[in-house]
Amino acid sequence: MDLAALKTQLKNFVQSMFEEGVLDNQFSQIQALQDSTNPNFVEEVITLFCNDAERIINEINRNLGYQNVDFSNLDSYVHQLKGSSSSIGANRLKLACANLRQASDERNKEGCLQALQLITCEYCLLRRKFQALLHLERSIVELETNQK
Amino acid sequence: MGMAIDRDDTQFHVLAVDDSLIDRKLIERLLKTSSFQVTAVDSGSKALEFLGLNNNDADDDEEDEQRDSNTESVSSDEDQDHQDLGLGVNLIITDYCMPGMTGYDLLKKIKKSSSFKDIPVVIMSSENIPSRISRCLEDGAEEFLLKPVQLSDVNKLRPHLMKGRSKDIDSSHKTTSTRLITSGN
Numbered sequence: 001m002d003l004a005a006l007k008t009q010l011k012n013f014v015q016s017m018f019e020e021g022v023l024d025n026q027f028s029q030i031q032a033l034q035d036s037t038n039p040n041f042v043e044e045v046i047t048l049f050c051n052d053a054e055r056i057i058n059e060i061n062r063n064l065g066y067q068n069v070d071f072s073n074l075d076s077y078v079h080q081l082k083g084s085s086s087s088i089g090a091n092r093l094k095l096a097c098a099n100l101r102q103a104s105d106e107r108n109k110e111g112c113l114q115a116l117q118l119i120t121c122e123y124c125l126l127r128r129k130f131q132a133l134l135h136l137e138r139s140i141v142e143l144e145t146n147q148k
Numbered sequence: 149m150g151m152a153i154d155r156d157d158t159q160f161h162v163l164a165v166d167d168s169l170i171d172r173k174l175i176e177r178l179l180k181t182s183s184f185q186v187t188a189v190d191s192g193s194k195a196l197e198f199l200g201l202n203n204n205d206a207d208d209d210e211e212d213e214q215r216d217s218n219t220e221s222v223s224s225d226e227d228q229d230h231q232d233l234g235l236g237v238n239l240i241i242t243d244y245c246m247p248g249m250t251g252y253d254l255l256k257k258i259k260k261s262s263s264f265k266d267i268p269v270v271i272m273s274s275e276n277i278p279s280r281i282s283r284c285l286e287d288g289a290e291e292f293l294l295k296p297v298q299l300s301d302v303n304k305l306r307p308h309l310m311k312g313r314s315k316d317i318d319s320s321h322k323t324t325s326t327r328l329i330t331s332g333n
Contacts, residue, residue, distance in 0.1 A: 026296050033177045033299075041177065048170050079245065083274045084170050087296045 003143045010136040017129055020092075027089030043137060046130050049088045053123055056081045057116075060100075064112055074104045074112065081119070093122045160309045164188040165195045165242035165254065166272070171295070175241065175272075178302045192242070192249030192257075199237065201261055237267055238309050243295075244273035244280065252284060259288040268308040272297055 001009075014031075017023040034041040060077050063069060082097035084090075096119045103111030162184045166172045172188045179186045189195050196202045240258065242251040249257075251271050259265050271284045274295040281292045290308045293301045 029296070029298060030174070033174075033181060038177065045170065045173060048173060052170060076247075079274075080168065083168055083295065086274055087168070087170050087174055089296075 001139075003140065003147070006136060006140050006143065010133070010140065013129075013133060013136060017133075022090070022092050022126060022129060024089045024091040026086065030089065039141070043134055045088060046134060049084055049090070050127055050130065052084050053081060053093075056084075057120060057123060060116055060119075064109065064116060069107075069109055069112070071104050071107055075101070078104060090122075090126055093119065093126055096122045159183065159185045160238040161185040161187070161236050162305075162309075163195060163198060163237045163240045165190075165192060165240065165246070165251065167191060167243065167246045171243065171272075175297060178297060178299055179241075181299065182302050182306075187237075192246060192251070192254035195240065195242070195254060196257060199258075199261075199264055201257065201264065237264075239268050239270065239305060241270040241272065241293075241305070244271050244284070245275070252280075252287070255284065255287060255289055268311065270305060270308070 014023070014027070017027075018025075030045055031042055056077050060074060060081075063074050063077070078097055078100050082094055082101065085094035085097060096115065100112060100115035100119060103115045162179050164172065164175045164179065164186055166175060166188070167190050169190075172190065176186050176188045187198060189198060193202065240254075242254050244251040251273075255269050255271065258267060258269055265288075268290040269288065270291045270293060271289045272293045272295050273280065276294055284292050291304065293304075
């Protein structure tokens with residue numbers, strides 16, 4: 001596939017993520033911060049985000065595994081995940097965090113477990129799409145480098 | 149009459165404080181894109197450490213008494229020392245919600261410091277809580293930005309930095325010795 005076609009494919013792919021509500025405008029802001037002086041910015045941010053999100057989801061899982069759940073601890077984790085999601089433009093994941101926040105506020109363990117399932121689901125979907133996105137990005141960079 | 153050449157006058161230096169790795173990366177990129185020099189730290193206490201404020205208050209009083217007996221323009225010399233320690237920070241931008249010391253706590257400490265109270269402080273938060281916002285603004289924050297921070301928000305910071313810069317120039321004209329300091333780049 002040629003460079004122009006790849007770029008179009010990437011653009012359409014990101015657009016579809018916007019349309020599905022998986023990503024919001026904040027992600028465009030991040031893309032706009034990538035330039036020749038910072039050619040890997042998007043990849044770096046996505047990598048940081050995924051590592052962070054996985055760490056937090058694991059912690060929340062662990063927390064909810066206890067007989068007596070420490071809800072204030074849980075609050076702190078949800079806040080972090082919601083913040084990161086918002087910063088990268090992960091719209092649906094951010095909304096899923098709001099669910100967990102609510103259940104945690106109500107000290108509703110069962111509700112929290114359900115909300116966590118949704119979060120995990122949304123995160124896995126997002127990660128899959130990010131991986132596809134990065135694959136496209138890398139192919140583009142490779143082609144551009146070869147053409148020089 | 150002397151001249152104080154102690155920092156690169158062409159670039160503003162912003163100290164960014166945020167416990168979130170992603171947010172730190174973003175704010176750093178936003179600030180650098182706007183041609184600011186950036187130091188990013190992950191906590192209020194690290195910010196104070198960078199400025200040279202941690203546990204220094206007691207020591208300062210002793211130094212004051214020593215100095216008073218020998219030099220003329222004491223207060224501006226001391227201010228200059230602290231400014232140099234802080235490596236010429238022109239603005240502090242901090243997250244509100246951080247473990248340990250919140251951004252609000254940091255704001256209060258900076259406003260209480262004789263050396264740093266004139267540095268503009270901007271607070272960021274992911275939560276839009278009016279009472280929180282007004283409290284920060286009343287207690288000395290120049291701006292309160294809602295996260296995620298945009299490039300347009302960063303552009304709003306420039307006037308505050310210009311304000312801080314003209315104060316620097318005023319106080320540096322008061323020093324009577326020639327000082328050549330390299331601000332660690």
